[in-house]
Amino acid sequence: MSNEVPIDEIDSEILFHLSQDGRLTNVELAKRVGLTPPPCLRRVKRLEESGAISGYRAVIDPAALGRGLDVLIDVEVSANDRRTFLEFEETVTSFEEVVEFRRMFGRPDYFIRVAVADHAAYEVFLTDKLSAQACVLRVVSHLTMKRIKGGP
Secondary structure (H helix, E strand, O other), X not given: OOOOOOOOHHHHHHHHHHHHOOOOOHHHHHHHHOOOHHHHHHHHHHHHHHOOOOOOOXXXXXXXXXXXXXXXXXEEEOOOOHHHHHHHHHHHHOOXXXXXXXXXXXXXXXXXXXXXXXXXXXXXXXXXXXXXXXOEEEEEEEEOOOOOOOOO
16 A cells, blocks of 8 residues: 555646745646636645645745855764664754754764854864764764755
8 A cells, every 4th residue: 555645747736836935825826737726725735635745834044044054964873772873863853053864774874964154163063062972983074065956
């Protein structure tokens, strides 16, 4: 049994337009996908109820908030027990600089993306927060030169 939501071409168009601008009115969305507003709204509601649309949110530009340095971090930990992994994940999740955090298959154990003001702020994050975790074995930092595709 599949968890996939069956969607047709119009549903795909709706998802595309809402992913580009989640504040579109139903009238404008309907016009863009070639429907009248009532059936467009029914489709959007169905996509929301099925979980295909999981929410709406504001996309914040980190540079506008003084967090223009984007750093991707590979982290390996020296732990094999679930408790240590869970504690590490809870701690790192609480760091305000962390904007994305994933546990990976294989190596590295984790992928973290942080947004900080500058190199000095990243050094403080790295030394005082991330590397201060007892289970951290290795950290490899990748500073972003230019974002080609993706969020802010």
